């Protein structure tokens with residue numbers, strides 16, 4: 001490996017180059033992928049460590065539309081027990097068929113006509129939860145805002161996918177359902193780095209986990225979803241007959257019922273479940289990061305507040321109006337750049353004929369190659385010498401051509417034929433909720449103290465640095481998850 005492998009010239013840690021241990025599995029266990037990979041690229045340059053690339057020029061080669069590179073086996077770990085879903089399917093042909101079948105459900109018109117209503121309704125529940133907490137604590141609530149945002153994101157996706165809220169904001173997550181979803185995704189990421197374990201884990205899940213027995217941990221997740229599918233499915237049919245209220249969208253459900261796998265079989269419940277897990281997760285990560293960056297910087301907070309006040313933002317805020325908040329939208333882009341919800345490299349396999357990388361390295365067919373949004377977004381040649389800083393103005397002070405160039409280098413939603421199909425929904429959700437939150441409440445980060453509610457003594461930022469003034473604790477695995485996000489909230493009105 002070290003001497004004769006075609007990639008022997010690409011630098012990286014010895015153990016990994018000899019094939020004796022998996023650097024990526026270690027990152028999955030230690031949950032420190034983003035900053036470790038960045039450190040590597042700083043040390044070794046644009047091409048490092050088993051073909052992780054950081055040069056923005058390589059984006060159009062690795063994630064190209066024409067003769068696209070196939071996803072690697074890593075994604076197989078994100079599939080469901082019953083078969084691949086849109087995110088996890090490896091084969092380009094079956095992906096194209098699935099994507100065609102599903103794309104209508106995610107269209108812009110569908111989003112405006114139906115999903116926005118679902119998100120507004122979930123936002124109403126979310127605000128009611130915060131108001132209740134503030135009232136219960138005599139005008140100023142100290143709460144884990146990160147957790148409350150998670151409830152909202154799940155309730156919103158419940159409304160969009162199942163036509164009904166999961167009721168987390170109304171009843172809170174008394175059954176601990178939300179952290180389990182996080183664990184499953186983390187476990188899947190680890191398995192993705194050791195795909196040979198997958199058949200065994202799947203066999204064991206089928207054999208030993210009674211998915212209808214809520215007494216077991218995974219069984220609880222599966223069965224609670226199953227129950228909701230059963231009961232909500234019935235309720236939805238009833239409601240669909242009764243009224244066509246725009247808050248009762250069942251288009252996702254219809255879409256999944258019509259969607260077919262490449263072999264013609266219909267989507268299973270596991271496949272629908274995967275959409276629920278994945279889709280709510282990234283919005284909540286974006287919302288937390290955005291609040292952290294805005295509220296954590298007095299100058300930016302004042303500018304956002306001034307914009308929100310002059311636009312007279314109140315609940316419900318339409319997506320159309322949210323898009324007019326120019327500075328807020330720049331903050332959103334800047335959040336996705338500096339704190340992409342998926343920092344993990346997005347791996348692909350080089351196809352027939354190999355690939356010549358910017359004239360430097362020839363990658364033979366079958367080579368795995370990847371780019372991490374976290375690393376690419378910090379490249380000076382793409383975003384300037386202050387690429388490591390949160391500076392929303394960078395999106396507003398450039399001309400149209402330069403802006404397009406910067407947007408092309410933004411990998412937060414992936415790019416190419418496997419770009420996120422839910423991008424519009426994700427942007428809409430964050431845009432209609434965060435300005436309302438910032439306009440309605442005075443938000444401050446709860447100071448850390450021995451008597452305080454924090455689990456971690458120090459906060460940890462998206463760059464892995466532990467600091468007292470960082471309001472949450474970030475782990476960087478497939479997703480970049482923030483925990484322990486305690487805030488003091490008071491009503492503004």
Ligand code: HEM
Nearest residue numbers: 086087279282283341346412413414418420421422425426
């Ligand atoms: C801020 C919100 C979101 C972010 C940052 C995000 C990010 C991403 C990224 C980076 C990918 C590409 C993965 C890869 O190439 O390996 C992806 C794919 C995908 N996302 Fe999202 N996502 C978000 C919201 C959503 C929502 C709301 C949905 C569903 C309603 C969704 C469904 C999907 C699906 C199905 C794919 C696979 C697409 C394909 O392979 O054709 N995402 N997302």
